[in-house]
Amino acid sequence: MKGFLQATFSGSASASQLRERYGARYRWLLLLSVLAGTIASLIPSTSVNVAIPAISAHFELGQARAQWITSGFMVASTVAMLTTPWLLSRFGYRVTYVGAITLLMVGALLGGVAQHFPLVLASRVAEGVAAGIIQPIPAVIILHAFQPHEQGRAGGLFGMGVVLAPAIAPALGGVLTDLLGWRSTFFMVVPVTLVALWLGVKFVPHSSPGGASVGENSAGLDWLGLALGAGGTLCLLNGMAQLHGDSRGPAYALLVLAALLLAGFILWQKALLARAKKPLMDLRLFSCRPFVMGCIVSAVYGTAMFGSTYLLPLFMQMGIGLSASYAGNLLLPAGLVLALTFPLVGRLADRQPTHWLVSIGLGLLALSFALMILVGNSTALWLLAAFIIVGRIGLGFILPSLNLGAMRPLEKTLIAQGAGTISFIRMLGGAAGVSLCGIVLQWRMAVHAADTTLPTEAGRLAAFHECFVLLTALCLIALAAATQLRAPAKAAKAG
Structure with a gap:
């Protein structure tokens, strides 16, 4: 333990020293280290959701209290993202990263042994805070540790790993819940956090990969x-x-x-x-036009990604009458295609203008939502799966390119601020998107239910179709913003 603490808090492990020790491969080892932590932070965001019915039954919760198992995590994660730049500047990368991973592990253990619901909720908030601190860090490291011609490939490989975690975690969480009970969904993240801690102490530098020294920001939070x-x-x-x-x-x-x-x-x-x-948020960021446009796209991306993740399973079960297992099986191929899309688009981002890649992604996402309007009870399942895959390919085009297009034009001193801010906006858009889809769906179902000339099943299907119209429109609005992600000529030359 003493050696672990000395390694964690030692200021001797600067980025340049680690680069000399491990050579050219160091930047990839660093990327692997933050990937492990990011995967650990994403597992609780999806794995515990499948155990909510079991947790509700155990603690005899109503729907209003049970929804805070998810909402508490999302709110804490969203707000914590604002603190990441200050923590990195004040305490350094290694202390911030290792501290957040430790908090994530403690939160998971607390939730797994909790005997009262307030402790479960406290554990979810702790996990959310840790996840919020961790998730902006990789974008900062990719822009600092990699050359411009490597940043897209690094972002694509990183994104592939990140996407696989939420694709696999719910399925594993469901199996564990059935076999071992809901507490096991909290414990499943612990082995990943231990790996992330070991990699973090070994490869994450105390100072910034860009060379900025710790403690530059002596001001308090x-x-x-x-x-x-x-x-x-x-x-x-x-x-x-x-x-x-x-x-x-x-x-x-x-x-x-x-x-x-x-x-x-x-x-x-x-x-x-x-x-x-x-x-806390440096508003000078918003004097950079590509960054502002990137924030708009990021908000809509979060809304579309989280909103569709919420809406699609409901549509397949309530709208066209598929079973839960069918719905899960139809979503799995799209998740795998999304994971494969990330590294391919990452390589393209090193050579092609990012605003074109983001625009292509938003166009595919809008097309996918528009095609869902045509889906009915008689639609072939393979065609439905293909429509979903089109949207997931669109998501794969957006994320690796979006961070690069929005943050490359920023001054180096603002990159950490930019990563925290754009992550905050994406998460806020995602949380609002889930609520927005739920509100519109409930409203349109009530309207169609009041229409006595329309059969119940047809009215329900029409309500879902109208939600997809809304998501299509949002993607087209974001498409207009994506065309403005071009870096100014001066910034482009500097990069």
């Missing part, structure tokens, strides 16, 4: 900004969840409060910049 951002995010997501209920008053009040808190957050960040202090 912007606690007021964090409180305003966290409060606004919590009110926004909780307000959207409340829209599912019969009484809309509390939902509208929460949404108004969310708008006020988020407006206060922006004003406070501007005030800190004006006084030459370090804000």
Whole structure:
């Protein structure tokens, strides 16, 4: 333990020293290290969801309390992403990364042994905080540790591993829940965290891979900004969840409060910049047009990805009457195709303009949603699977290219801020997207149910089709923003 702590907190393991020790392969070892941590952070986001019915039965929870098993993780993860740049600057990459992995493991162990639901919820929040800190780090490392002509390939290989984790974790979590009970879904992440800890101590540098020294930011954490951002995010997501209920008053009040808190957050960040202090979110990022366009695309990407992940299984079971096993089997090929798409597109991103790749991805995603409008009870299952695969190929085109297109034009000193901010916006879009799809689906089902001339099954199918129309429209809006991801001429030359 003493040796582990010394290795973790030692400042001697700089990026240059590790590069000299391991040679040219070091950058790939570093990528492998952060990939292990990212996979560990993604497992709890999907594996525990399959155990929610069992957890609800064990603690005798209602739906309102049970949904916080997922919502608590997502809110904590979304807000924690804002703190990553400050933590990296203040404590260094190794301490931040290893500390977050340790918190993830402690949270998993706490959830696995918890005898009361508040402890389960606390464990989910701890896991969410850890996941939020970890997930922006790889984008920073790829842009610092790899040359521009290698960044796409690195991002593609990294993305392939990241996509496989949420594809496999729910299936494994379901098997473990049936065999060993719901507690096993918390414990399943522990072996991965141990591997990530070992790799992190061995290969993640104390200093930035770009050479920035630790402690450059001597200012304390912007606690007021964090409180305003966290409060606004919590009110926004909780307000959207409340829209599912019969009484809309509390939902509208929460949404108004969310708008006020988020407006206060922006004003406070501007005030800190004006006084030459370090804000939680550096608003100078938004003076870079490609980054702004990237944020718009990222928000829609999160909405479409998480929203469709929520909507497609429901559509296949409630809309066209497939069983849960059929729905799962139809989604699996698309997940595997998505994993294979990432490294291929990563290589293209090293040679082709990123705004073209993102635009192609959004076009394919929009096409997939548009094709789902044609799906009915008589549609062949192979055709339905093909429509889903088209959308997943689109997602595979977007993510490796989006981070590069949005952050390459930024100043080096703003890259960590950019990674945290764009991850925050993507996660916020994803959390809002799930609620948005649920709200629209519930609304349209109620409208069609009131139409006595329309059969119940036809009305339900029409409600799903209208949700797919909404997602198609969102992708087309993002497509317009994606065409503006071109780097300015000066920035392009500098890169």
